[in-house]
Amino acid sequence: MNRRAEQQQPKGYEKAETQWHDDYRRDIGDAQPVHNRSGVPIEPLYGPSTDPGAAHLEHLGLPGQLPYTRGIYPTMHRGQTWSQRQLIGHGTPAEYNERVLKMIDAGTTAISLIPCNSVYRGNDCDEIPLPLLGTCGTVVNTAEHMDHALSQVDIAAISTAMNDPSPFTLLSFVLNVADRRAVPWQQISGTSNQSDYLSHFIANHMFFRLSLEGARRVLLDHIAFCRERVPNWNPLSVVGQHMQQAGATPAQAMGFTLCSALQYGRDCLQRGLDPDDFLPRFTFFFDISMSLFEEVAKFRAGRRLWARLTLEQLGATTDRARRFKFHGQTSGADLTRQQPLNNIARVTTQAIAGILGGLQSLHTDAFDEVINVPNEDPARIAVATQNILREEAGLCDVIDPLGGSWYVENLTDEMEKTIVAVIDTVENAGGMYAAAESGLVQRMIGESALAWQDRIDTGDQKIVGVNCYRVPEEKDNHAVPPTVRPAKDKMQAHVDQLRRFKTDRSQAAVQQSLTALARAANSTDDNVFARVVEATAAGVTHGEVIACLRQELGFGQPLIVD
Amino acid sequence: MNTQTPYRVLVTKVGLDGHDRGSRIVAAYLRDAGMEVVYTPPWQSVDQVVRLANDEDVDLVGVSSLSTDHLIVPDLMQALRKAALEHVPVVVGGIVPDTEHALLFDAGVSAIFGPGTARDTIVNTVRQLAAAARDALENPFT
Amino acid sequence: MLLDALMAGDRRALGRAITLAETGGDRAAELGRQIREHTGNARVIGVTGPPGAGKSTLTNRLIGALRAGGQSVAVLAVDPSSPISGGAILGDRLRMTSHTDDDDVFIRSLAARGHLGGLTASTPAVIDILDAGGYQQVILETVGTGQSEVEVGEIADIRVVVCTPGMGDDIQAMKAGLFEIADILVVNKSDQDGVDQTVRHLESMLSLRGPEHTRAVIVPTTATKGDGIDDLLNAIDRCSTILNPNERRRDRTRRLLAGRAAELLREHLLRHDSERLDTACRAYENGERSLEQSARDLLKLEYP
Numbered sequence A: 001m002n003r004r005a006e007q008q009q010p011k012g013y014e015k016a017e018t019q020w021h022d023d024y025r026r027d028i029g030d031a032q033p034v035h036n037r038s039g040v041p042i043e044p045l046y047g048p049s050t051d052p053g054a055a056h057l058e059h060l061g062l063p064g065q066l067p068y069t070r071g072i073y074p075t076m077h078r079g080q081t082w083s084q085r086q087l088i089g090h091g092t093p094a095e096y097n098e099r100v101l102k103m104i105d106a107g108t109t110a111i112s113l114i115p116c117n118s119v120y121r122g123n124d125c126d127e128i129p130l131p132l133l134g135t136c137g138t139v140v141n142t143a144e145h146m147d148h149a150l151s152q153v154d155i156a157a158i159s160t161a162m163n164d165p166s167p168f169t170l171l172s173f174v175l176n177v178a179d180r181r182a183v184p185w186q187q188i189s190g191t192s193n194q195s196d197y198l199s200h201f202i203a204n205h206m207f208f209r210l211s212l213e214g215a216r217r218v219l220l221d222h223i224a225f226c227r228e229r230v231p232n233w234n235p236l237s238v239v240g241q242h243m244q245q246a247g248a249t250p251a252q253a254m255g256f257t258l259c260s261a262l263q264y265g266r267d268c269l270q271r272g273l274d275p276d277d278f279l280p281r282f283t284f285f286f287d288i289s290m291s292l293f294e295e296v297a298k299f300r301a302g303r304r305l306w307a308r309l310t311l312e313q314l315g316a317t318t319d320r321a322r323r324f325k326f327h328g329q330t331s332g333a334d335l336t337r338q339q340p341l342n343n344i345a346r347v348t349t350q351a352i353a354g355i356l357g358g359l360q361s362l363h364t365d366a367f368d369e370v371i372n373v374p375n376e377d378p379a380r381i382a383v384a385t386q387n388i389l390r391e392e393a394g395l396c397d398v399i400d401p402l403g404g405s406w407y408v409e410n411l412t413d414e415m416e417k418t419i420v421a422v423i424d425t426v427e428n429a430g431g432m433y434a435a436a437e438s439g440l441v442q443r444m445i446g447e448s449a450l451a452w453q454d455r456i457d458t459g460d461q462k463i464v465g466v467n468c469y470r471v472p473e474e475k476d477n478h479a480v481p482p483t484v485r486p487a488k489d490k491m492q493a494h495v496d497q498l499r500r501f502k503t504d505r506s507q508a509a510v511q512q513s514l515t516a517l518a519r520a521a522n523s524t525d526d527n528v529f530a531r532v533v534e535a536t537a538a539g540v541t542h543g544e545v546i547a548c549l550r551q552e553l554g555f556g557q558p559l560i561v562d
Numbered sequence B: 001m002n003t004q005t006p007y008r009v010l011v012t013k014v015g016l017d018g019h020d021r022g023s024r025i026v027a028a029y030l031r032d033a034g035m036e037v038v039y040t041p042p043w044q045s046v047d048q049v050v051r052l053a054n055d056e057d058v059d060l061v062g063v064s065s066l067s068t069d070h071l072i073v074p075d076l077m078q079a080l081r082k083a084a085l086e087h088v089p090v091v092v093g094g095i096v097p098d099t100e101h102a103l104l105f106d107a108g109v110s111a112i113f114g115p116g117t118a119r120d121t122i123v124n125t126v127r128q129l130a131a132a133a134r135d136a137l138e139n140p141f142t
Numbered sequence C: 001m002l003l004d005a006l007m008a009g010d011r012r013a014l015g016r017a018i019t020l021a022e023t024g025g026d027r028a029a030e031l032g033r034q035i036r037e038h039t040g041n042a043r044v045i046g047v048t049g050p051p052g053a054g055k056s057t058l059t060n061r062l063i064g065a066l067r068a069g070g071q072s073v074a075v076l077a078v079d080p081s082s083p084i085s086g087g088a089i090l091g092d093r094l095r096m097t098s099h100t101d102d103d104d105v106f107i108r109s110l111a112a113r114g115h116l117g118g119l120t121a122s123t124p125a126v127i128d129i130l131d132a133g134g135y136q137q138v139i140l141e142t143v144g145t146g147q148s149e150v151e152v153g154e155i156a157d158i159r160v161v162v163c164t165p166g167m168g169d170d171i172q173a174m175k176a177g178l179f180e181i182a183d184i185l186v187v188n189k190s191d192q193d194g195v196d197q198t199v200r201h202l203e204s205m206l207s208l209r210g211p212e213h214t215r216a217v218i219v220p221t222t223a224t225k226g227d228g229i230d231d232l233l234n235a236i237d238r239c240s241t242i243l244n245p246n247e248r249r250r251d252r253t254r255r256l257l258a259g260r261a262a263e264l265l266r267e268h269l270l271r272h273d274s275e276r277l278d279t280a281c282r283a284y285e286n287g288e289r290s291l292e293q294s295a296r297d298l299l300k301l302e303y304p
């Protein structure tokens, strides 16, 4: 740690504790005292009873204090619990709208939009076989569609998460809708959930649309644009979830993700952006596996490392810029097709791990994860799981409740070492961009995936219902609601409508904005994302924006390795 | 009978899906069982899979589908028939809801392997189907 | 019948015929004999080099360049077989995706099946089939090879050896084998650091080669972006005109036959003529004859 860090560190444990206490009180006042069922009063935080020395502070700190091992906020879940972000999307914009309005009626304050697979691949719906449309997400190709999807939704008040890879057409549509509804962009808040093109190139291939170089350029334009014009939007979520779901170990996933974040941070620095301004808008997105303590340690170590890396590598000067904010999603790959109701127990375990690990936002998988996108009932239970954990289990009473456990502290240190070794491997290969381009990361992940599968195949790793405690097949699948596919006639009408839209709009305006977009892509000083927003306002569709940029910036062929 | 050379199988993906954790594992299973696996990128069109099956002259086509792309596998079956490749068995692995198994079996798919299928089940079934396909090619080289 | 279909450009027949050639046996031999008179038109471009040098990516680009010139192109891409299971993952196609819809491009993945040398035992036969099937250009991508596997030099009309920047030590190691056979040395991944240094290094090594090799040229490429591909194609075309193709082909046939005869002889001695082999062994083991002498005894060869 260098001098600046020391200055921010209060001297002595007692002093740090007083500081924490003041911060805590400032944030939530004299909150209701908490007692457990036996009447024992529960403090918000437990720590060493005697001064543990300077090393302890430097290593763990207190909640809300560097290096944030024990949490990034002084109050953590005792103050504000995590936000509940369930990913949804299915069918046509009208069908999405119906579901979203229901959720808002039920009290949701944050919504998400998962687009159709065809949207991810960069196509309009009139280019794709009908059976593949709307099965996993909503078919949104134009600003009109977005307007429809968000009909009666107060976009100034609600936070939206867009699963929106580069070049961010969904956000572009949202901004067009804001213009139509005369909502200033300053009031638009939310996150571009899928801006981490490296994670797509490596592990989430459907989302990878432009060449690596092109995606890199457009992301920077997007970040710069949002910082300037849509200040309440988080333009970057750095994703470890894809890589862990593709088979990376938890330590690898954390290491790779920190390397990606470093890469993006360095790219922003090179672009001349201020780390104290862009870093607070970086968020992270992780997988939470069944390995409960390992996951807790992964998150604690990740926080500690990010606080260090932002300072040493990216030159952050404010505490805010060094906070590791993350969304967690329970691991779908740990769920089983066999005895699907058992998945509720798994998701509960994973969610607990994430909560104890100090997450800011959580998605819990539905028990029909291994069959289809969540049906209504399983989705409801997934939300209920979060509610139960928050309201009934007392998980939010104490900040970093596992802190100080010999096991967990030791494991946090060991995970940190393992993560650092992963970071070193990537940095020695020239950083995350180069390590992805060369296939190094993909190969490491593939090896881990095979090794894990081998443990299951040999029975070393027990999976209930799969390689032990099995039941006959006819007893296996009860209670799973049948798979629902989008209504063919509605989808066909949607496709027909897009075709009509394409013929009816002003072709001159479309041509003009596509020319401007192409020119921006070939210039070094124009902002490509700004032109995307103009183009979609002029009626250019999602597929057309991407086709144009693929032409100018290169087609996105993620690196598939065998 | 023609068993002296290794079986050749195609492991591929049609449509829009990009999940490849499972297909990589299956490719390794089949390699380790002594088969030659032609491994392709995702996003093959139906016509491209037909061409692959023909040019690579495989004994079996394996489609991995996790994001509902199995819904166009019936089109693939038809296209294979049209290309005089109806003797090549097709298996599908990944996520296929029970309610849609009939759609695939009726179209002529030979087997479906869901998540959690034991390695031996996959390897043995693929081997049997490939062997049967070779045997069925009566007087194969005329 | 297979022959007729093959000559008529039936793609199904082509796929089957290659399998037949790979399987071997009498029918394969018969087909091979029958098609001979229809061969001799294809140009065979061998692409070899260390694992991961970019052979497949380069091949993908080369297909495009040859197609732009109106030529039909076939590719044989060889990957190693696992010595343990005998299986293989044939993944070269992962990098050859640009031409899957083109009717005049035919790509076939082959496993080495224990054959050493970077190709398959059936490769000459398969080339004939593609040649007879009307493909004007045949690209052979070898297994990612180290230094000793230079079989492609025996078979290809034009030999392209692919290396990458920063391969200092590897290039030294290549010197003995791969490097010797190159008509064209490609320095791929020239988007990475160290290209100039590698080119200089190769140049100085080239200057040390004997007179029969002086024609080799060095071409930097970036296969992922397509840079340098036109230069490569030009170099290949120039090579084709400089080298007397008939001479090379005759040469190739001679070497091919000699090699095959040697293989057959080895098999024959081990399996069918073991008595004479045993006699020679004894003479060698009890010190009567040297290794060289015993071997010559077997062949009934006199000292020159």
Ligand code: B12
Pocket (backbone or CB within 6 Å): A114, A115, A117, A135, A136, A137, A163, A203, A204, A205, A206, A207, A241, A242, A243, A245, A246, A331, A332, A333, A334, A335, A336, A368, A369, A370, A371, A372, A373, A374, A453, B011, B012, B016, B017, B018, B019, B020, B021, B022, B023, B025, B026, B061, B062, B063, B064, B065, B066, B067, B068, B091, B092, B093, B094, B095, B113, B114, B115, B116, B117, B118, B122, B126
């Ligand atoms: C891992 C995962 C991911 C990873 C993929 C990483 C990667 N590189 O593969 C990430 C996080 C990137 C991801 C992203 C998405 N995913 Co996903 N993902 C999963 C998940 C959780 C596990 C899949 C997996 O890898 N399992 C482990 C492997 C080993 O098992 P497997 O693939 O099933 O393979 C086994 C068998 O099925 C069989 N098999 C499979 N293929 C083949 C082929 C042959 C020839 C044979 C013989 C056998 C065989 O053998 C294998 C070994 O036993 C599934 C849900 C689930 N639990 O299955 C969802 C799931 C497949 N994803 C889904 C979706 C929707 C997506 C997204 C579109 C999300 C979005 N809307 O934003 C994206 C798009 C992904 C893409 N690139 O295409 C949905 C699909 C819905 C549906 N079918 O109706 C699922 C079912 C989750 C859900 N319920 O919503 N995903």
Ligand SMILES: Nc1nc2c(ncn2[C@@H]2O[C@H](COP(=O)(O)OP(=O)(O)OP(=O)(O)O)[C@@H](O)[C@H]2O)c(=O)[nH]1
Pocket (backbone or CB within 6 Å): A437, A438, A439, A559, C050, C051, C052, C053, C054, C055, C056, C057, C058, C092, C095, C143, C144, C145, C188, C189, C190, C191, C192, C221, C222, C223, C224, C225
């Ligand atoms: N930076 C860069 N990477 C390249 C270039 N050419 C190929 N690559 C990458 O190098 C890796 C290996 O490329 P391949 O074409 O598969 O190499 P190969 O020689 O065929 O490999 P094997 O068949 O496995 O021996 C891939 O990740 C390619 O994307 C290039 O010109 N520049």
Ligand SMILES: [Mg+2]
Pocket (backbone or CB within 6 Å): C055, C056, C057, C091, C092, C141
């Ligand atoms: Mg290759």
